[in-house]
Amino acid sequence: MDILWTPWRYSYVTTADGKVRAGVPSSLAAWPGDTGCVFCNLLTSIDFAIAHGMNPEEAEAAGGLVLRGRDCFVCLNAFPYTSGHLMAMPYAHLDRLAALPSEAAHELMDLAQQSERVLERLYRPHGLNFGMNLGQAAGAGVAGHLHLHALPRWTGDTSFMTTVAETRVLPEDLGTTWKRMREAFAELKS
Ligand SMILES: [Zn+2]
Numbered sequence: 001m002d003i004l005w006t007p008w009r010y011s012y013v014t015t016a017d018g019k020v021r022a023g024v025p026s027s028l029a030a031w032p033g034d035t036g037c038v039f040c041n042l043l044t045s046i047d048f049a050i051a052h053g054m055n056p057e058e059a060e061a062a063g064g065l066v067l068r069g070r071d072c073f074v075c076l077n078a079f080p081y082t083s084g085h086l087m088a089m090p091y092a093h094l095d096r097l098a099a100l101p102s103e104a105a106h107e108l109m110d111l112a113q114q115s116e117r118v119l120e121r122l123y124r125p126h127g128l129n130f131g132m133n134l135g136q137a138a139g140a141g142v143a144g145h146l147h148l149h150a151l152p153r154w155t156g157d158t159s160f161m162t163t164v165a166e167t168r169v170l171p172e173d174l175g176t177t178w179k180r181m182r183e184a185f186a187e188l189k190s
Pocket residue numbers: 037038039040041092093094144145
C-alpha cells in the first residue's frame with residue numbers, strides 16, 4: 001500500500017555499512033548502536049541525545065515520544081493508520097503481556113485510558129481502536145516488544161482512497177501531532 005506525503009519516511013537511518021537501524025530518528029543518529037528492536041532503538045537514541053546535551057523536548061519530539069511513565073511510555077506511530085495513531089508500551093523489551101509485572105500492566109492500562117481521553121478531545125473520532133498483536137502470526141510488526149495501538153476512527157475513514165487506489169492520505173504531519181498530544185496529555189495531569 002502506498003502512503004501519500006510521508007515526510008517522516010526518512011527517519012530510518014542507515015549506518016556506514018548500509019545496515020538499517022530501524023527506529024532511530026535521523027536527527028538522533030549520533031547514537032552509534034543497534035539493539036535490533038525499533039522501540040529499544042528509539043528510546044536509546046533519545047536518551048543518548050539527552051545525555052549528550054540535546055534539549056529533552058527536542059529529543060523527545062524527534063522520536064515522537066509523547067509521555068514517559070514509570071514502567072511504560074506513549075509514543076506516536078511513525079507509520080500511522082490515521083492521524084493520532086498512538087502506541088503505549090513498556091520500556092522493557094518483552095513480547096508477552098503476561099510477562100509484564102502487574103504494576104507495569106496496570107500502568108499500561110492507565111496510559112490507555114489517558115490516550116482514550118486525549119484522542120477523544122483532540123480528534124473527536126466516531127470510534128477508537130485499541131489493540132495488541134502478540135507474535136508475528138498475530139500480525140505484530142514488531143513482535144519482540146509488545147505495544148498497544150490506540151487510534152481514532154471515523155465512519156468512512158477507509159473510504160475510496162484505500163479501497164480503490166490502495167493509497168492513504170494522511171492529513172497531519174507527525175510534528176504537529178506530537179505537539180498537540182504532548183500538550184493534551186500534560187493538561188490531563190493538571
Ligand atoms: Zn525492544
